[in-house]
Amino acid sequence: MNSTEKMNAIDLVNKNLAKRYRAEKRFKAYGIASITFGLICLVFLFTDIIGKGYTAFVQNYIKLEINLDAEALDIRDPSDGNQVAGANYMGVVKQALRERFPDVSGRKNKRTLYKLVSNGSGFDLRKMLEADPSILNTTQTVWLMADDDIDTYIKSASKDGKVFTGRVNDMQQGWVKSLEDNGEIESRFNTVFFTNGDSREPEQAGIRGAIMGSLFTMLVTLILSFPIGVAAAVYLEEYAPKNKWTDLIEVNINNLAAVPSIIFGLLGVAIFVGMFGMQRSLPLVGGMVLTLMTLPTIIISSRAAIKAVPPSIREAALGIGASKMQMILHHVLPLAMPGMLTGAIIGLAQALGETAPLLMIGMVAFIVDIPGGVSDPATVLPVQIFLWSDSPERAFVERTSAAIMVLLGFLIVMNALAVWLRKRLERRW
Numbered sequence: 001m002n003s004t005e006k007m008n009a010i011d012l013v014n015k016n017l018a019k020r021y022r023a024e025k026r027f028k029a030y031g032i033a034s035i036t037f038g039l040i041c042l043v044f045l046f047t048d049i050i051g052k053g054y055t056a057f058v059q060n061y062i063k064l065e066i067n068l069d070a071e072a073l074d075i076r077d078p079s080d081g082n083q084v085a086g087a088n089y090m091g092v093v094k095q096a097l098r099e100r101f102p103d104v105s106g107r108k109n110k111r112t113l114y115k116l117v118s119n120g121s122g123f124d125l126r127k128m129l130e131a132d133p134s135i136l137n138t139t140q141t142v143w144l145m146a147d148d149d150i151d152t153y154i155k156s157a158s159k160d161g162k163v164f165t166g167r168v169n170d171m172q173q174g175w176v177k178s179l180e181d182n183g184e185i186e187s188r189f190n191t192v193f194f195t196n197g198d199s200r201e202p203e204q205a206g207i208r209g210a211i212m213g214s215l216f217t218m219l220v221t222l223i224l225s226f227p228i229g230v231a232a233a234v235y236l237e238e239y240a241p242k243n244k245w246t247d248l249i250e251v252n253i254n255n256l257a258a259v260p261s262i263i264f265g266l267l268g269v270a271i272f273v274g275m276f277g278m279q280r281s282l283p284l285v286g287g288m289v290l291t292l293m294t295l296p297t298i299i300i301s302s303r304a305a306i307k308a309v310p311p312s313i314r315e316a317a318l319g320i321g322a323s324k325m326q327m328i329l330h331h332v333l334p335l336a337m338p339g340m341l342t343g344a345i346i347g348l349a350q351a352l353g354e355t356a357p358l359l360m361i362g363m364v365a366f367i368v369d370i371p372g373g374v375s376d377p378a379t380v381l382p383v384q385i386f387l388w389s390d391s392p393e394r395a396f397v398e399r400t401s402a403a404i405m406v407l408l409g410f411l412i413v414m415n416a417l418a419v420w421l422r423k424r425l426e427r428r429w
Helices: 003-057 081-085 089-100 107-114 121-131 148-158 170-181 208-239 244-256 261-275 283-307 311-319 324-352 356-360 381-389 395-425
Strands: 058-067 139-145 185-189
Touching: 003 058, 003 395, 058 089, 058 148, 081 121, 089 107, 089 121, 107 170, 121 139, 148 170, 148 395, 170 185, 208 244, 208 283, 208 324, 208 381, 208 395, 244 283, 261 283, 261 356, 283 324, 283 356, 311 324, 324 395, 356 381, 381 395
Parallel strands: none
Antiparallel strands: 058 139, 058 185
């Protein structure tokens, strides 16, 4: 090969190298652009949710001077619990509103005036009287929760931009202005959102019932799925012979991990509700359905963790006289536990955000009471979000977004816990 041919070959190589370098730079740029686009979408999503939901953590209250007169309340015997429970509390609330705005006349205008405060104000007065019977026949300064329309109007007025009046008319706006000028409206942290169950009234609605339902459902899922998943992984890795039947089982486990979650809901309805006659809307049934969905994830992650244990550990244990069971229980499982726990937590985090399978077993029911166990009717946080998102009231929009924020917080904590456990417990070889 002469010098000219060598130069041509070098030029050709350099040209190909330059082309490859340009292609590599383009590929790198595509990757960076994809990540940037994903982050922008994530920021937009979080900004939208937080922007709509942070106001749900604040609730406006209206100050009223309420005369708890026994005759007005229709309480003849204060020691009679039934009379106290069934007293006319909303009557004295309406009387306090009329006294605060004495110029209001006419039935229609008075009905409009009564809409300043929540329909649940009577329950708050009843709790006060039950907690302290001595306040009967006295005048008390009480802060009552504002109606959802009034609350939404006040919050929108405090923001920059257009005020959302909704169903608040001019008279109500004037009354709100008068209350604000006299310091009779106050914004407080909305503890009701975290202490109440569901309600038809947005200002009275809370997520405590849904949170307890989710906790009970996740408890059932963890108790059932983790031992069964680990046991199945140990059998497949340490005991099962390698033949066509175990290959079939492995293929089906991998396929089940990709099955849509609603299929597990249909399976739960057919087996637990249809075949065994179990009651709908129970955390027990919901946990069993989510166990079916979570098991493939736990089995796959547990098998991967067991495979990661070096063969020398097994050989050393067997070499000093340990039985196979002792080798698994005392050496393999402790070393594989970080990966197993990580898989279990990720599987539970996935189950916590599921809605479709629980809709199929009736956990979409309207539940006001706080569940006390796995056998009490309940709903879960994702289903509660689904129910509120379908409600027509404007105030439910912020509560839907706030519930999403709480759910995302739980998911972030669970995934962070999985990462921490893995870093904390894993051993490098």
